[in-house]
Amino acid sequence: MRPHTKAFSFNDYHVIGFDLDGTILRYNLDEVVPMEHELLCRYLVEHKGYSNQLLAFLDKPCEMDFLQKGLFLDAERGNVLKLDNNGYILKANHGTRTMTDSEISNAYGCERKWSVTLQFINDPLCAWNGPLAEKMRSLLDYFDISVSLVFAHAIDEIDAKRKLNNTTDQSPYNVWADILEALIHIYTRENFSNGKSGYFEKIKSQPDRYLLKTSPVVIDWLRKLKESNKKLFLLTGSHIDFANFTASYALGENWRDLFDVVICFARKPGFFHAGREFHQIDGFREADPINLDENLEFNKVYSMGNWKQLQKAFAQSIDIDVSDMRSLYVGDNLIQDVYAPEALAGMDSLAISEEMLSESEESELPNHFKKIIASNYWESYFYEDGVPTLWTHIVAKYSKMCVPTLEHAAAKPIDYEFRMNNEIGFYPSPPVVVE
Numbered sequence: 001m002r003p004h005t006k007a008f009s010f011n012d013y014h015v016i017g018f019d020l021d022g023t024i025l026r027y028n029l030d031e032v033v034p035m036e037h038e039l040l041c042r043y044l045v046e047h048k049g050y051s052n053q054l055l056a057f058l059d060k061p062c063e064m065d066f067l068q069k070g071l072f073l074d075a076e077r078g079n080v081l082k083l084d085n086n087g088y089i090l091k092a093n094h095g096t097r098t099m100t101d102s103e104i105s106n107a108y109g110c111e112r113k114w115s116v117t118l119q120f121i122n123d124p125l126c127a128w129n130g131p132l133a134e135k136m137r138s139l140l141d142y143f144d145i146s147v148s149l150v151f152a153h154a155i156d157e158i159d160a161k162r163k164l165n166n167t168t169d170q171s172p173y174n175v176w177a178d179i180l181e182a183l184i185h186i187y188t189r190e191n192f193s194n195g196k197s198g199y200f201e202k203i204k205s206q207p208d209r210y211l212l213k214t215s216p217v218v219i220d221w222l223r224k225l226k227e228s229n230k231k232l233f234l235l236t237g238s239h240i241d242f243a244n245f246t247a248s249y250a251l252g253e254n255w256r257d258l259f260d261v262v263i264c265f266a267r268k269p270g271f272f273h274a275g276r277e278f279h280q281i282d283g284f285r286e287a288d289p290i291n292l293d294e295n296l297e298f299n300k301v302y303s304m305g306n307w308k309q310l311q312k313a314f315a316q317s318i319d320i321d322v323s324d325m326r327s328l329y330v331g332d333n334l335i336q337d338v339y340a341p342e343a344l345a346g347m348d349s350l351a352i353s354e355e356m357l358s359e360s361e362e363s364e365l366p367n368h369f370k371k372i373i374a375s376n377y378w379e380s381y382f383y384e385d386g387v388p389t390l391w392t393h394i395v396a397k398y399s400k401m402c403v404p405t406l407e408h409a410a411a412k413p414i415d416y417e418f419r420m421n422n423e424i425g426f427y428p429s430p431p432v433v434v435e
């Protein structure tokens with residue numbers, strides 16, 4: 001390997017795991033993100049007493065410019081933050097209003113650092129649950145990317161009310177708790193089969209509108225990986241009924257055959273470090289648990305579970321010591337799919353980041369996500385004034401390579417050695433550095 005470059009080959013691994021949503025299965029983001037945004041707003045208006053005004057912003061495409069993956073909510077202060085790799089606040093909003101430098105220093109000190117996000121940078125899982133999760137939220141994938149916009153407009157509404165009432169009320173905002181309730185309603189797994197979530201109902205009724213078919217290049221590449229005696233697994237947070245619906249659409253009815261084992265409702269990042277039991281799946285129902293010391297069978301679908309037990313089963317099936325087995329995980333969520341497997345499970349990871357497409361020199365963005373992944377408001381996802389953002393730092397530290405889509409990796413033979421011309425690990429070309 002040349003100095004200051006990274007090299008990577010899928011051939012170096014015995015076991016390769018894949019995330020489903022945003023990795024193997026891609027969404028039509030220009031359709032699905034506004035739909036999620038509308039459902040969140042409707043929930044707040046219909047169940048939490050917010051004004052109809054929230055819905056008025058839905059018809060304005062420019063509003064989508066306020067979305068970017070990787071933003072942080074400061075729930076109590078009502079702010080949205082963009083951070084660099086040291087936790088320095090590069091840019092901040094209160095509601096939809098840009099904060100001035102002096103407002104940022106007044107709120108967070110002249111260092112422009114917030115103790116809660118510093119804790120997150122030190123240990124990204126510390127804010128997953130518990131008290132910090134009530135103060136701060138990082139928006140990490142396309143399921144929650146629209147939250148920053150809903151949150152900001154809801155904060156505006158509360159500020160306007162406080163002003164109207166001439167109150168000097170400075171009490172913490174409660175908007176995030178309301179949005180979390182809405183997110184839980186929209187994505188709760190039971191709501192796929194019982195029809196209670198507009199999200200699942202819309203995808204069920206118009207899959208062509210919201211989902212993309214996975215490229216035949218990727219499907220063929222998965223087959224070749226499996227034929228070359230690598231063990232493949234699919235690990236998704238979705239319950240089996242929704243995963244089956246989306247994967248059947250994107251990969252075909254026989255999607256399960258592409259993998260040696262499929263794990264649904266995996267509850268990442270806990271899957272990689274906690275010792276949850278696997279459960280059998282009976283039809284679309286979660287059935288009996290499997291003891292932690294029991295052997296897993298292949299060509300099956302499980303629910304929940306843990307990496308240690310899966311790792312042991314793979315090592316036995318290929319007759320190798322666990323310590324000699326090399327495993328890779330591929331996904332688009334930089335904490336759940338990239339940080340957690342690498343930092344907590346001793347795996348390697350490969351990052352998928354569609355944002356690379358909007359920030360590379362040559363690319364013309366495909367229609368299905370033009371509106372969503374390029375933000376004129378927050379600007380680059382990767383750099384600000386030449387300084388890497390927190391997310392570029394995570395990619396550099398925890399992933400072996402970062403590609404815009406899986407197709408970029410699958411276009412090469414499986415024994416291809418990828419050589420990157422940058423030390424972060426971006427392939428095929430790094431995003432343009434914004435000075």
Ligand SMILES: [Mg+2]
Nearest residue numbers: 019021022332
């Ligand atoms: Mg994903």
